Amino acid sequence: MFILELEPVFNNEGAEQSFEYLCDMSDYNYNGGYPFENPVKVEGIVINSTDIVTVKAKACFTLCLSCDRCAGEFVRDFTVPVDHTLVTHVEDETNDELIVIDSYRYDIDPLVKEDIILSLPTKVLCKDGCLGICAQCGKNLNAGPCECKKATDPRWDALSMFDPAEN
Ligand SMILES: [Zn+2]
Ligand SMILES: [Zn+2]
Incomplete structure (x- = not known):
């Protein structure tokens, strides 16, 4: 009041x-x-x-x-x-x-x-532009990328097909 x-x-x-x-x-x-x-x-x-x-x-x-x-x-x-x-x-x-x-x-x-x-x-x-948290591991992505990001990103899958170590 x-x-x-x-x-x-x-x-x-x-x-x-x-x-x-x-x-x-x-x-x-x-x-x-x-x-x-x-x-x-x-x-x-x-x-x-x-x-x-x-x-x-x-x-x-x-x-x-x-x-x-x-x-x-x-x-x-x-x-x-x-x-x-x-x-x-x-x-x-x-x-x-x-x-x-x-x-x-x-x-x-x-x-x-x-x-x-x-x-x-x-x-x-x-x-x-807050990056949020990773839906898989729960890491706050503003603090940096998490490990599971690489495995689920299709661009990395494409690259690994040409990885000479796998041939
Ligand atoms: Zn935030
Ligand atoms: Zn993650």
């Missing part, structure tokens, strides 16, 4: 209010683990510009993840924008860009968490 007192911003054209807090997502389960080991740093500003109130923030965090291809563990930094227009009522119900606040004492934490969760990739790789 992080409450913003928005009445002064809504009632004063040109007003700005900056904010900063730590968002705890340590209990959020993602990809079978709990990667939010440290709190998310949220920094932003609420601005009233010509009576349109917008929040512009960013959420920065580091996740401890395991690769979907090789299962290797790695950490990665993320920065997620949290940019919305806040309104106290809405005429056009179909515009979901607008966030309707029901009180000037507005808890922004659920909105931040929702933006973070929507931004998380469904598949994570430790690096572009």
Whole structure:
């Protein structure tokens, strides 16, 4: 929970209010683990510009993840924008860009968490072009080729036919 007192911003054209807090997502389960080991740093500003109130923030965090291809563990930094227009009522119900606040004492934490969760990739790789693990021996191929690779590669079979030692 992080409450913003928005009445002064809504009632004063040109007003700005900056904010900063730590968002705890340590209990959020993602990809079978709990990667939010440290709190998310949220920094932003609420601005009233010509009576349109917008929040512009960013959420920065580091996740401890395991690769979907090789299962290797790695950490990665993320920065997620949290940019919305806040309104106290809405005429056009179909515009979901607008966030309707029901009180000037507005808890922004659920909105931040929702933006973070929507931004998380469904598949994570430790690096572009991760080689994965060998289906036969289970070796992590990023660390180098395994022995069974040679025996199953048809190019090696073709070469061994011309191996003089076999004739
Ligand atoms: Zn990997
Ligand atoms: Zn292998």
